[in-house]
């Protein structure tokens with residue numbers, strides 16, 4: 196299957212350079228970029244691209260640093276590079292993955308390990324962080340706890356494939372109400388969105404909450420915009 200695709204791409208002349216030429220025909224259209232690079236964020240699989248485009252397109256030229264956890268074959272890293280023409284794109288994966296080309300840096304590490312989080316923090320602050328890594332509950336929570344502060348005020352932290360919060364096997368999720376999952380994290384952030392309203396009544400509780408300006412909760416994916424100045 197892979198061999199056939201590689202052969203078809205070779206015949207069609209879709210080398211890395213060819214794909215980039217194709218991508219640049221419609222650099223503002225994420226569904227186009229996803230299909231050129233074969234990202235599963237596109238319309239034929241997870242269908243996240245239209246949401247990303249709606250939320251991120253207005254400021255895409257202002258983005259200078261983007262981090263995605265989970266590189267796999269590099270499809271989304273390549274997609275982001277075209278979509279954010281002025282950004283350095285960083286990718287983290289537990290495997291060693293090379294995605295050659297300008298404005299791309301790949302790192303190897305475990306998204307839940309304190310030393311990896313430290314390395315990533317040193318590269319920030321970021322305009323956008325996407326968690327598309329292991330999707331294991333404890334990994335998502337560790338990355339969020341360590342990296343949310345590395346999002347610039349007004350920037351976005353995105354958690355993909357939230358359905359795994361309900362999958363026990365392989366992801367350590369559980370039924371609705373199960374503690375310590377991405378879903379329970381997102382529910383707790385409703386308080387964070389209302390931080391300023393909570394402050395007059397419970398100042399200490401408000402001070403302990405992260406700064407969240409707004410949240411967009413969609414099926415399987417949540418967008419969290421960092422508040423503060």
Ligand SMILES: C[S@@+](CC[C@H](N)C(=O)[O-])C[C@H]1O[C@@H](n2cnc3c(N)ncnc32)[C@H](O)[C@@H]1O
Pocket residue numbers: 234235236263264265266267268269270271272287288289290304305306307327328329334
């Ligand atoms: C869904 S794939 C990423 C797909 C990619 N973001 C894209 O859209 O093309 C998930 C990746 O997360 C990586 N991964 C798994 N566990 C990880 C961990 N603990 N830390 C960092 N990356 C991990 C896997 O090796 C895999 O490449």
